[in-house]
Amino acid sequence: xxxxxxxxxERSTLFCEAGSGLRFDRAGSGADNGFRTENASRATSSESNxxxxxxxxxxxxxxxxxxxxxTVTLPTEIQPRSPQGEFRNEPFxxxxxxxxxxxxxxxxDLVGSHLxxxxxxxxxxxxxxxxxxxxxxxxxxxxxxxxxxxxxxxEHAEKAMQAALEAFETWSRTSVExxxxxxxxxxxxxxxxxxxxxxxxxxxxxxxxxxxxADVAETIDFLEFYSREALRLAKAETPIQLPGELDQLMYxxxxxxxxxxxxxxxxxxxxxxxxxxxxxxxxxxxxxSSDSPTIAAKFIEVLEEAGLPGxxxxxxxxxxxxxxxxxxxxxxxxxxxxxGSRDVGLEIHERAAKHQEGQIWIKRTIxxxxxxxxxxxxxxxxxxxxxxxxxxxxxxxxxQKCSACSRAIVDAxxxxxxxxxxxxxxxxxxxxxxxxxxxxxxxxxxAAMDSILNYIDIGKKEGRLVAGGxxxxxxEGGFFIEPTVIVDVAPDAVIAQEEIFGPVLAVIKxxxxxxxxxxxxxxxxxxxxxxxxxxxxxxxxxxxxxxVGNLYLNRKCTGAMVGAHPFGGFNMSGTDSxxxxxxxxxxxxxxxxxxxxxxxxxxxxxx
Ligand code: NAD
Numbered sequence: 001x002x003x004x005x006x007x008x009x010e011r012s013t014l015f016c017e018a019g020s021g022l023r024f025d026r027a028g029s030g031a032d033n034g035f036r037t038e039n040a041s042r043a044t045s046s047e048s049n050x051x052x053x054x055x056x057x058x059x060x061x062x063x064x065x066x067x068x069x070x071t072v073t074l075p076t077e078i079q080p081r082s083p084q085g086e087f088r089n090e091p092f093x094x095x096x097x098x099x100x101x102x103x104x105x106x107x108x109d110l111v112g113s114h115l116x117x118x119x120x121x122x123x124x125x126x127x128x129x130x131x132x133x134x135x136x137x138x139x140x141x142x143x144x145x146x147x148x149x150x151x152x153x154x155e156h157a158e159k160a161m162q163a164a165l166e167a168f169e170t171w172s173r174t175s176v177e178x179x180x181x182x183x184x185x186x187x188x189x190x191x192x193x194x195x196x197x198x199x200x201x202x203x204x205x206x207x208x209x210x211x212x213x214a215d216v217a218e219t220i221d222f223l224e225f226y227s228r229e230a231l232r233l234a235k236a237e238t239p240i241q242l243p244g245e246l247d248q249l250m251y252x253x254x255x256x257x258x259x260x261x262x263x264x265x266x267x268x269x270x271x272x273x274x275x276x277x278x279x280x281x282x283x284x285x286x287x288x289s290s291d292s293p294t295i296a297a298k299f300i301e302v303l304e305e306a307g308l309p310g311x312x313x314x315x316x317x318x319x320x321x322x323x324x325x326x327x328x329x330x331x332x333x334x335x336x337x338x339x340g341s342r343d344v345g346l347e348i349h350e351r352a353a354k355h356q357e358g359q360i361w362i363k364r365t366i367x368x369x370x371x372x373x374x375x376x377x378x379x380x381x382x383x384x385x386x387x388x389x390x391x392x393x394x395x396x397x398x399x400q401k402c403s404a405c406s407r408a409i410v411d412a413x414x415x416x417x418x419x420x421x422x423x424x425x426x427x428x429x430x431x432x433x434x435x436x437x438x439x440x441x442x443x444x445x446x447a448a449m450d451s452i453l454n455y456i457d458i459g460k461k462e463g464r465l466v467a468g469g470x471x472x473x474x475x476e477g478g479f480f481i482e483p484t485v486i487v488d489v490a491p492d493a494v495i496a497q498e499e500i501f502g503p504v505l506a507v508i509k510x511x512x513x514x515x516x517x518x519x520x521x522x523x524x525x526x527x528x529x530x531x532x533x534x535x536x537x538x539x540x541x542x543x544x545x546x547x548v549g550n551l552y553l554n555r556k557c558t559g560a561m562v563g564a565h566p567f568g569g570f571n572m573s574g575t576d577s578x579x580x581x582x583x584x585x586x587x588x589x590x591x592x593x594x595x596x597x598x599x600x601x602x603x604x605x606x607x
Contacts, residue, residue: 078307080177081184083228089561090217090224093194095209095437104209107195108435111203118148119297121156121317124163125310130156134290134317139206139442140433141476146204147294152287152318157326160314164256164283165332167311172253172281176234179279180227185306186275187223190216197267200295205266206441206479208434211397214559218268219299221562222580223275229585230279238593246596246603251589253281254364255334258327260320260348262340263444264400266292271299272579273337273366278312280588282335285314285327289340291444293317320344328352331359335588337366342499342525342572345369366587368574370499371402371527373557374520376542378513379413381532381554387421389530389556394505395429395483396558398440400448402573403528403550403558407489407496408507409516415509419466419487422507426467426483433478442479443502449479452502455495456484459504462496463489468503491519499525513538521547526570530557549576 093100115138120127132151138144152160171179190197197219198212207215238249257277261270270288277284288296300308300315316323328336328351338348345367352363375393377386393405410418434441443449449471456469468484487507489496495506510516513533520529529548533539539553549569550560560567566581568574578584 078178078182079185081181081188083180083184083224083231087221087225087228087563089563090191090220092210092217093198093213095213103195104198104437107199108202111196111199115203116145116148119150119294119317121150121152122300122313122315123156123160123311124166124314128156134293134319136204136291136294137445138203139444140435140478140480142446142478143476144203146200147297149293149297149317152316152323154322154326156316156318157285157323157330160285160316160327161256161330161332163311163314164285167309168253168256168283171278171283171309171312174281176230176279176281179281180230182303182306182308183223183227183230183275183279186302187220187227189302189305190220190223197295197298200298201267202434202441204292204294205263205444206434207397208439208441209437211441212434215265215267218265218562219271222268222272225562225580226272226276226279226585229582233280233585233589242595244598246598248594248596250592250594251280251586252592254588254590255282255361256332257282257284257335257337257588258330258333259284259286260324260328260336260338260340261286261288261296263289263291264397264402265339266295267299269339269579270296273339274299274313276579276585277335277337277588280585282588283312283314285316285333287316287318287320287324287327290317290319324348325351329354329356331356333363334361335364335366337588339368342370345574364587366575366577368402368568368577368579369572370501370525371404371569371573372407372497372499372523372525373403373405373528373530373548374407374409375405375529375557376513376516376520376531376533376546377408377410377414377418378516378531378533378535378538379411380534380538381414382534383414383418383421385554386532387418387425389532390505391422391425391429393530393556393558395426395440395503398443398481399503399505400443400501401558402569403560403567404501405530405557406500406504406506407519408505409510409519410507411513411516412509412511415507419485419507422485422505423466426485429483431472431480431482432474433476440480440483440503443481444479446479448502449481452481452500452504455498455500455502456481456486456504459484459486459489459493459495459506462493463487463506491522497523513541517542517545521545524572527573528552528557528560528569530555547571549573549578 130150134149134151136146194216197216201207201212201215233251238247241247259273328348336352349365352365375390390405390408430438431440432438463486466485466487468482470482472480484504489506489508526548528550529546530552531542562580566578568576568578
């Protein structure tokens with residue numbers, strides 16, 4: 001049975017019909033809160049096809065539909081909310097203010113007293129426990145357990161899929177205004193509890209205050225931006241109306257998606273892929289990274305507080321190899337939204353391409369993968385600005401960003417001076433527990449530390465070490481690595497080609513812009529890149545020829561802002577989905593064109 005909910009102010013009116021069809025009416029008294037749309041009037045006009053329920057019981061927070069023999073209770077707790085004006089990026093917090101520093105310290109204390117709690121799987125709105133558990137740890141103090149989570153296995157994939165399919169019947173037919181309201185309400189909740197979410201990020205993945213704040217701000221931005229984008233998409237107009245026809249173009253949801261985020265932006269990327277899926281009417285199975293499931297569990301709590309109906313997001317921590325594979329392979333999975341490493345992305349791509357018995361579509365994959373990002377520094381650049389940009393982009397969050405600058409490609413006349421200034425600047429960077437807000441915290445786990453140290457060993461043979469190069473011993477056993485700079489590196493060296501995902505900068509000397517450009521384009525990746533130069537002409541050539549999804553001119557290559565810098569890379573960096581841009585939501589929809597011969601039946605009122 002299909003069910004739908006339309007809300008006007010506090011009131012709901014529901015219509016159900018047997019089978020999967022659904023219509024809802026938005027009629028009701030009171031202001032329309034800006035929610036009356038073309039779609040709404042189209043839905044109302046088909047009312048005569050609906051079977052009405054026998055009785056609808058409304059109360060403040062619940063709507064019960066009594067339909068024939070069945071009684072179904074739905075929460076109708078999504079309070080309508082309209083976007084407040086044009087989209088604007090959430091302002092960053094100024095931690096130089098004594099008051100905000102006090103608030104952050106208080107949040108760390110508060111969250112610190114909640115570490116080690118156990119969280120449930122949530123399937124179809126029901127909370128479940130499993131025998132196997134996943135624990136997440138504070139990478140600065142690995143003996144500290146941040147959260148204990150259930151370990152979903154392949155058997156839970158089927159349950160989660162059934163719950164998501166059932167919820168899809170309702171959610172895909174819920175108005176876009178209500179779906180957008182969910183996101184806007186969630187944005188407000190996160191905004192009000194910003195410091196608390198920053199503190200969770202500090203404990204679970206080792207972000208210092210500024211990095212945590214940027215992750216939280218981006219989460220709010222995705223919620224605000226995608227809600228507006230969904231409303232815009234719902235009003236898409238067909239470019240041409242043929243004479244004698246009503247021609248409509250509509251973007252409808254795909255179905256059930258598998259959302260598989262990484263740990264390094266465990267709030268923003270996890271939330272961004274999830275809410276882009278659901279605001280367009282899909283339902284999802286969310287498998288967070290095993291390094292950062294707690295921040296995802298906290299986000300699910302936010303969505304529930306904002307009124308998320310059961311089954312729309314099914315929260316299933318689990319291993320990539322068992323649960324991840326199971327949801328990617330499932331014949332009813334319609335799309336996979338993945339952000340992570342190149343190798344896992346390629347594996348998902350291959351697995352998703354294989355037709356499974358009972359599968360009636362080609363699975364769509366939205367795959368955002370790794371990077372090997374360069375900054376070109378030309379002799380005519382402002383060298384101090386370039387050094388600041390390179391150091392910030394190479395060592396912010398210990399280089400654990402897909403956009404991190406891992407190669408500085410430097411013009412010969414300023415090479416020695418650049419190296420010296422970078423060395424001096426890096427010597428001032430502080431490394432330590434992110435709870436006390438140093439420049440750099442730990443890397444995510446022991447395996448990452450071992451892999452990065454191995455690359456540093458390779459790099460010491462491939463170039464000349466001028467800064468760092470060691471793990472930082474500490475009593476707590478945290479995974480700290482010194483900011484490391486290796487110079488005189490050849491463009492095809494291992495550390496100049498492979499993603500290290502840690503605080504390691506390779507510096508490459510080049511002779512002029514043509515060579516710099518060649519080197520900048522010589523990896524299999526194509527995510528971000530930057531160039532510093534005082535020449536207009538050089539910037540113009542770089543704009544055309546520097547082959548990356550996100551190019552930055554005279555600024556650092558990290559810190560993409562939602563709306564201003566739609567984000568996604570070329571080549572092995574992924575499918576260039578451009579998160580936070582005007583095309584992103586299209587990836588979560590399919591376009592349906594409907595052409596009606598006018599005059600064949602009475603036209604709708606107003607058309
Ligand atoms: P990862 O590839 O190891 O894991 C990403 C996610 O995939 C995790 O949730 C993991 O559990 C899951 N997974 C692993 N194996 C799987 C499988 N076989 N089937 C299904 N799911 C599976 O990446 P990570 O270490 O979490 O994140 C770091 C990587 O992400 C880096 O390469 C970084 O460049 C990339 N990244 C890219 C972007 C971007 O926008 N392009 C953004 C952030 C991070």
